[in-house]
Amino acid sequence: MKYLPRLPLFPLLTVLFLLGPLVAGLWGTLLPAFGHFPAGGHTGPSLDPFRALWNWPGLSDASRLSLVTGVVSAVLSLAITALILAGWTGTRGFRVLERLLSPFLSVPHAAAAFGLAFLIAPSGWIARLFSPWLTGWERPPDLLILNDPWGLSLIAGMVVKEVPFLLLMSIAALGQIDGRRRMALSQSMGYGRIKAWMIAIFPALYARIRLPVLVVLTWAMSVVDVAVILGPSTPPTLSVQIVRWMSDPDIGFRLLAAAAALWQLALVIAGVGLWFLGEALIARLARRQVEAGRRGRSDTALRVAGFALGTTVSLSLLLGFLGLIIWSFAGFWSFPDLLPDQFTLRSWMRHRTGSLDALGETALIAGVSVIIGMILTIGCLETEERYGLRLTQRGMWLIYLPLILPQTAFLPGLQTLLLNLGLGMGRLPVILAHLVFVLPYLRLSLEGPWSSWDSRQATVAKALGASPNQILWRVRLSMLLAPLLTATAVGVAVSVGQYLPTLLAGGGRVETLTTEAIALASGGDRRAIGVFGLMQTAAAMLPFALALALPALVWRNRKGLLNG
Amino acid sequence: MANGLHLDHVRILKDGVPLIEIDTHVAPGSVLTIMGPSGVGKSTLLSAIIGTLPPAFSLHGHVRLEDRDLLPMPPEDRCVGILFQDALLFPHLSVGANLAFGLAQGGTRAERRVKIDAALAEVGLEGFADRDPETLSGGQRARVALMRMLLSEPKALLLDEPFSGLDAALREQVRALVFDHARARALPVLMVTHDQEDADAAGGEVVRLG
Numbered sequence: 135m136k137y138l139p140r141l142p143l144f145p146l147l148t149v150l151f152l153l154g155p156l157v158a159g160l161w162g163t164l165l166p167a168f169g170h171f172p173a174g175g176h177t178g179p180s181l182d183p184f185r186a187l188w189n190w191p192g193l194s195d196a197s198r199l200s201l202v203t204g205v206v207s208a209v210l211s212l213a214i215t216a217l218i219l220a221g222w223t224g225t226r227g228f229r230v231l232e233r234l235l236s237p238f239l240s241v242p243h244a245a246a247a248f249g250l251a252f253l254i255a256p257s258g259w260i261a262r263l264f265s266p267w268l269t270g271w272e273r274p275p276d277l278l279i280l281n282d283p284w285g286l287s288l289i290a291g292m293v294v295k296e297v298p299f300l301l302l303m304s305i306a307a308l309g310q311i312d313g314r315r316r317m318a319l320s321q322s323m324g325y326g327r328i329k330a331w332m333i334a335i336f337p338a339l340y341a342r343i344r345l346p347v348l349v350v351l352t353w354a355m356s357v358v359d360v361a362v363i364l365g366p367s368t369p370p371t372l373s374v375q376i377v378r379w380m381s382d383p384d385i386g387f388r389l390l391a392a393a394a395a396l397w398q399l400a401l402v403i404a405g406v407g408l409w410f411l412g413e414a415l416i417a418r419l420a421r422r423q424v425e426a427g428r429r430g431r432s433d434t435a436l437r438v439a440g441f442a443l444g445t446t447v448s449l450s451l452l453l454g455f456l457g458l459i460i461w462s463f464a465g466f467w468s469f470p471d472l473l474p475d476q477f478t479l480r481s482w483m484r485h486r487t488g489s490l491d492a493l494g495e496t497a498l499i500a501g502v503s504v505i506i507g508m509i510l511t512i513g514c515l516e517t518e519e520r521y522g523l524r525l526t527q528r529g530m531w532l533i534y535l536p537l538i539l540p541q542t543a544f545l546p547g548l549q550t551l552l553l554n555l556g557l558g559m560g561r562l563p564v565i566l567a568h569l570v571f572v573l574p575y576l577r578l579s580l581e582g583p584w585s586s587w588d589s590r591q592a593t594v595a596k597a598l599g600a601s602p603n604q605i606l607w608r609v610r611l612s613m614l615l616a617p618l619l620t621a622t623a624v625g626v627a628v629s630v631g632q633y634l635p636t637l638l639a640g641g642g643r644v645e646t647l648t649t650e651a652i653a654l655a656s657g658g659d660r661r662a663i664g665v666f667g668l669m670q671t672a673a674a675m676l677p678f679a680l681a682l683a684l685p686a687l688v689w690r691n692r693k694g695l696l697n698g
Numbered sequence: 699m700a701n702g703l704h705l706d707h708v709r710i711l712k713d714g715v716p717l718i719e720i721d722t723h724v725a726p727g728s729v730l731t732i733m734g735p736s737g738v739g740k741s742t743l744l745s746a747i748i749g750t751l752p753p754a755f756s757l758h759g760h761v762r763l764e765d766r767d768l769l770p771m772p773p774e775d776r777c778v779g780i781l782f783q784d785a786l787l788f789p790h791l792s793v794g795a796n797l798a799f800g801l802a803q804g805g806t807r808a809e810r811r812v813k814i815d816a817a818l819a820e821v822g823l824e825g826f827a828d829r830d831p832e833t834l835s836g837g838q839r840a841r842v843a844l845m846r847m848l849l850s851e852p853k854a855l856l857l858d859e860p861f862s863g864l865d866a867a868l869r870e871q872v873r874a875l876v877f878d879h880a881r882a883r884a885l886p887v888l889m890v891t892h893d894q895e896d897a898d899a900a901g902g903e904v905v906r907l908g
Binding site: 226 | 745748749750752753772773774775776777778779780782784786788789790791795798799800801802803804807810846847850852856
């Protein structure tokens with residue numbers, strides 16, 4: 135009665151779509167890095183690209199920036215997340231924070247970074263709020279706050295975006311830990327709230343969110359879009375420099391870019407190694423702490439700090455979002471006024487055609503990649519069910535691999551490979567490149583609901599004579615409508631936010647809301663940034679609204695399906 | 699009587715609806731058993747006493763322990779120990795480190811180690827300090843959990859269905875061990891259970907809820 139072919143077709147296809155571009159991209163990086171690039175008239179092997187890289191004067195600064203901003207922002211994000219959880223889980227304040235932060239999870243990185251830029255820039259809202267009565271500034275001060283050479287605003291931008299991610303991943307993982315009783319036990323033995331949480335719960339939680347934490351670390355070390363908007367520019371972080379070389383009209387720079395991509399990969403591996411060392415060190419220190427048995431009772435200051443940091447993160451996101459809205463409608467707006475003199479639709483009218491075209495392209499790419507992704511993911515889940523396979527820990531690493539591997543390490547190679555093979559860049563390669571990042575998130579968001587579905591429903595249906603396919607379509611998928619829609623929304627948000635895959639696999643000719651918005655970063659036209667940033671955010675968030683509304687509508691007379 | 703654990707006109711409301719009402723006293727070294735079907739709020743009462751009542755609940759009345767009013771205190775200042783059905787040993791810590799976590803602070807490393815070894819010896823687990831809790835039997839885990847709690851020097855002991863995870867023979871043994879230790883330390887004990895045998899073995903007053 136098995137209608138699926140004998141070979142587990144879907145898992146095979148999924149692995150192909152997931153690893154194909156990865157392997158091809160790494161191969162495509164390796165060749166030009168060692169001087170082999172026929173499309174550019176170079177044949178290797180040679181070490182010239184690496185020699186050129188070592189001779190680039192910005193190399194040590196760019197490498198240091200990537201390493202430091204990445205590691206520091208990952209440490210800060212994790213520490214703030216832990217502090218919020220330790221001080222506040224189970225309280226009313228925590229629920230408020232959770233509600234404030236969760237909608238921002240789907241906001242694209244670029245939009246969040248622009249929002250933060252509007253807030254902290256010398257002419258931003260914070261400066262306006264305190265001017266001129268406190269600062270005496272009548273004109274925006276000449277301070278290098280954005281794009282500062284230390285990468286501080288870049289770190290802030292990444293932290294603001296990663297805390298909600300880690301927090302929500304943690305909340306999901308905490309459901310599998312008996313946190314309430316562990317806390318009660320530790321507190322009854324005299325431990326302060328934060329210390330009790332750190333010793334009794336954090337180790338169990340960390341074991342469950344280690345992969346997402348590694349995603350945050352490697353992402354932060356190699357991010358391009360946020361670094362273009364908030365990061366330093368002379369020199370930029372290594373990944374931004376790689377993209378600059380990739381978009382140089384002189385095709386010879388791609389060899390340098392490929393060598394730098396391998397160097398970036400090595401840096402990220404070193405960063406991960408450093409992280410593992412840090413883990414071991416902290417585990418040792420923690421064990422010493424436990425053995426000393428100190429109770430850590432006076433933790434009020436820490437708790438307040440945790441709440442303040444959580445509030446700052448959510449306020450930055452919220453006000454940044456508000457900033458995008460106001461700039462997109464702003465008429466004349468002089469410093470230090472808090473609001474523009476008048477609101478107008480002019481910016482929206484001016485960018486109507488451009489933004490609608492980009493929206494169409496964004497929707498097409500997201501739609502196709504999510505549809506393919508959903509078919510593959512559901513196919514995989516169902517195949518595993520019918521063959522009695524289970525996702526192992528190694529399988530989990532496989533799913534996380536595209537998220538952990540730095541994008542700048544293999545996407546440039548994908549482009550040079552396409553060039554070498556004489557294949558054009560454009561919409562189809564972009565869709566395939568998006569699929570690499572959409573697939574893991576689809577799987578991760580469907581994994582839980584799929585496996586917690588009551589399989590006795592299938593037994594009942596089978597006893598009534600339903601075929602496996604009928605069970606899949608008419609029972610399982612129908613009952614799982616809400617999580618399926620949520621996963622779709624997650625997939626769309628992931629695709630909408632992709633910058634580098636669109637830029638590199640599209641050869642710069644595929645223009646989505648994200649690539650358009652980031653192209654505006656250097657120009658400083660805030661009204662245009664407001665328009666594109668908002669459109670980008672809307673494209674990522676509207677599917678979530680639909681995912682919430684549709685099941686409520688479809689199942690309005692089915693109470694049993696509405697809560698879950 | 700000044701000593702012991704007092705629950706004076708304690709009323710717990712859930713979202714404003716009355717859930718439990720109790721007014722009682724547990725003398726040092728004696729056991730008060732609270733029985734009732736599940737869902738009646740027995741565990742909620744225990745959370746109220748240790749101070750981890752979820753925000754949906756509200757508590758009226760007074761809880762006193764040796765003349766200290768517990769309710770205004772945070773959980774960590776109350777000196778009320780609790781044991782659950784599962785031993786809840788931390789899987790990431792060795793048996794010895796689990797006990798060190800419980801052991802009241804102070805003392806050098808060597809002194810602390812001596813106390814931990816003594817505690818292990820007291821329950822017949824000499825040399826178990828470096829063991830992984832996962833490798834222990836159910837009865838051994840229950841004994842480690844008991845010692846971990848006692849090392850934190852509580853002034854009262856709460857038991858939340860502590861023996862229902864153990865099989866019949868073991869249950870009797872562990873039950874006797876817990877009650878003996880509590881009596882030896884003159885701790886007032888409040889036990890919630892739905893097992894009549896637990897209540898009979900405790901030999902103290904029985905309050906039925908629900």
